[in-house]
Structure formats: structure tokens, C-alpha cells
Amino acid sequence: MKAPPFEYHRPSSLDEALGLLAELDEAKILAGGQSLLPLMSLRLGRPEHVVDIGDLGILDSLVVEPDGSVRVGALVTHRQVETSAEVAAHAPLLHAAAPMIGHRPIRTRGTVCGSIAHADPAAEMPAVALACNAAITAVSSRAAREIAAADFFEGYLQTVIEPDEIVTRVQFGPWPRHRRGAVVEQSRRSGDYAIIGLACWLDIEDNTITDAALSFFGVSDTPIRVAEAEDVLRGQAPTQSTFSAAGRTAAGVLRPTSDIHASANYRRHLAAVLTERGLAKATAESGETR
């Protein structure tokens, strides 16, 4: 229950951090530490080097761009997102997911970008990023690149990020005026990782669903969108029976596994339930931006 020894580095500039990552083997980036430090305490992770990016003030900005997109720097915490009226107005799914993460002391330290980079398939933020197809910026001493969330997650705790890269920010595109979203999950206790969860949105114009996203977490080795169920929604009126049909399709398509927390069948059942519940919640919540 104590972390194994490691070499600690606290760079004072992004360039210095990128130099360290390029040069060191087996280095892990430490931001909030709410995923990395438990792994190290449990001796599931034994990095030789830890590069603490906590002093890189350039990464701590939470900005709403003039076009309404929301840019979340690598050091922005879940708590900042949870308590920001601007995020609530311009990135409602991000705002809705934040209070579901752990408990407040975890959210005080844990970062949005860290959660996305950690890529736990049962975590909220990766699924929200996927639902919104957020753009993730990764920087190395070689280059900077922007990766769509749809191309970002590769497997359990695995992403396309290279060992010498830092995720410096995630950007959520403008939230359309006619879009309604919600995040729902089923967990054993409040604050636990979800047995299964869903980040979803619907674009509704003239009482017709013109576009939709159903992004599940806790049912695969990555967060996963179910295109077949989204297709069921498009062109339909936003009614309970439409939502139920989409839920049935999602439950039929998803291939969750059984584990200590829930059987595969129960997860499939919950996929249908949460689809109905999430879409009903999304459409029930009124207001310009919700």
C-alpha cells in the first residue's frame, strides 16, 4: 500500500517536460494523480520515472472560445468543471458527468484530461469525450497533433498516445442550440465506478430527431458508441417508444462481459434501461443549452 520508489521530476516548462519524456524510459505523467497514485500504491504500476506536470501553468486554463467550444487544459480538475457556470452553459454533458466521478476529494485533484488519457472504460469522461467527439491535443518534442475522440481509445487503459506525448488539452465543439443531452449511470454505491453508464444527446428539430449519440461506458474495453441504436433514433419523434426501440437495439448489439460486479446479461438489460432513462432525461431537461 505504499508506492514503490521512482525518480521524481518536476519540470518548470512544457519544453522541459517534453524533453524529459523524450529522453526517459518508463516515465509516467503525474497531473492530479487520482488514477496513477492508487495504481502505484497497489503496486499495479511501477514507473521508473514520474514527471509531475503540476507546475505547468500553461496547462491550467478552462476557456470558452468565441464560437462556444470549450477548451479544457490538462490541469483542469473535475471540480472546476463541476462548479463552472460557463461549462454548464457550453458543455452540458461535461458538466453533467463531473459530479458522478468519485467523491469530492477525488474531484478536487483529478483532472478531465487525465481521466481521458487514463482511458478506464468504466469512467465517465472518456465516454463524454466520445459522445461529443471532442478533439484531444497531444504534444511531443517532435510535433503537436489533434486526435478525434473517436480515434483515441484503443483498449483497456490504452490510447493512441505515444510515450513521449502529453495530452495538453481536450476541446469540446460548440453545443448546438437544439441539442439535448444527459449522462446516466448505474453503480453499486454513489461515487463508485459505473457498472454501466451512458452519455447521450439528441438533436431535435420540429419534433424530429435529426442526429443522436449514444456513448456507453463500462460495457467494453473502451467507451463505445452504438451506431445501430443511433440510427434507430434518427428521423423519429422523440417519444418513449422510440427511446425503447433504441434501447432494445443497443442491448442487442453490445457485448459486455461478466465480472464480479455484474453479469453480461444484467449489463445488457441495463443498457436498454439506461438508454430509455438517459434519453428521457435529456428531453425532459428544458432550457436553451440543455
Next chain:
Amino acid sequence: MSEPTVITMLINGAPATIEVEPRTSLADLIREELGLTGTHLGCEHGVCGACTILVDGEPVRSCLMLGVQADGKNITTIEGLADPISGEMHPIQKGMHEAHGFQCSFCAPGFLMSAVALLEDNPNPTRDQIREELGGNVCRCTGYKTILDGVEAAVSIKSGDNTSSTNLAAEVDR
């Protein structure tokens, strides 16, 4: 750099400059180097909440923060709650005392620090809000009811309402 690093922080209002090994958690630093053993360690991986402290006024799991990450921070532990001069207890301590909030009290420091953070943000929380905010702290003795009562008693004490004992009696009757 696996050698000890020198850090400076404010601990319960007093500056401290101290050498710390990178692998040492803030909780171990506080307990073993600074001798402040009021902060308790249960699970040491962020689940039980016993080690909750305030860092720059916000609640944090001190087992999920490295000591070196506390460089330049303002740390408050359970030892920092009572008035340093008069020794008078903090309202949350009085409230828990009044409500017999705990039994074995292993979890108490974490609950108290979480409750302090809650009352800073929301001086008059509903019982559901208290329940939600303390949801990250585990107690194996009480079944939580008396702890929630203690926070409510603290709210009454803070607002200068002396009828809290009566409220508690009414609560017991419910």
C-alpha cells in the same frame, strides 16, 4: 531525483520546510515526519476517506497526493480545527461531540474535514446534501445516522441556534 526533495508548506497555519522522499504520500509525511497523527490512514488507495485533509481549503485524499506535491500548499488537518490559542473546539467538533457522532472514531478525522469543506461552501445544507458530501467517507461503527446528526448540530451551533439539543431529541423520536 529519487533523493529527498526539500519542500515548504503551511501546515495548520505554521510554515514548515521539510525533506521528503518522492514516494512518500502526503499522509505519511504528515503523520510520520510532522508527527500529526490525527490524520488516519485506512485503505491507502483513496477509497475509505479517513485521510481526508484540506489543501488550499479544498478536501483532498492525503493518501492520493505525494508529499512533494504539497510544495507551496496550505494544508489543514484535524489538528488545525480547534482554536490554536484558546483551544476552543471548532463547531463541527462541538456538533459531533453533542450528537455522539462516532463510536471508535477511526474515521472521524476524515469525516470532520469533509464536513468542514461542505459547511464552508454551504453553511446550511440539507440532510441529503450532507449525505451526498460525506458519501466518500466510510464508517464501520455507526450506520452514519449520528454522524449526519453531528453535522446538523454543527450547523445549529455555527448559526448560534442553541436549540440543537432539542432538535436532536426530536430527531431521535422520529
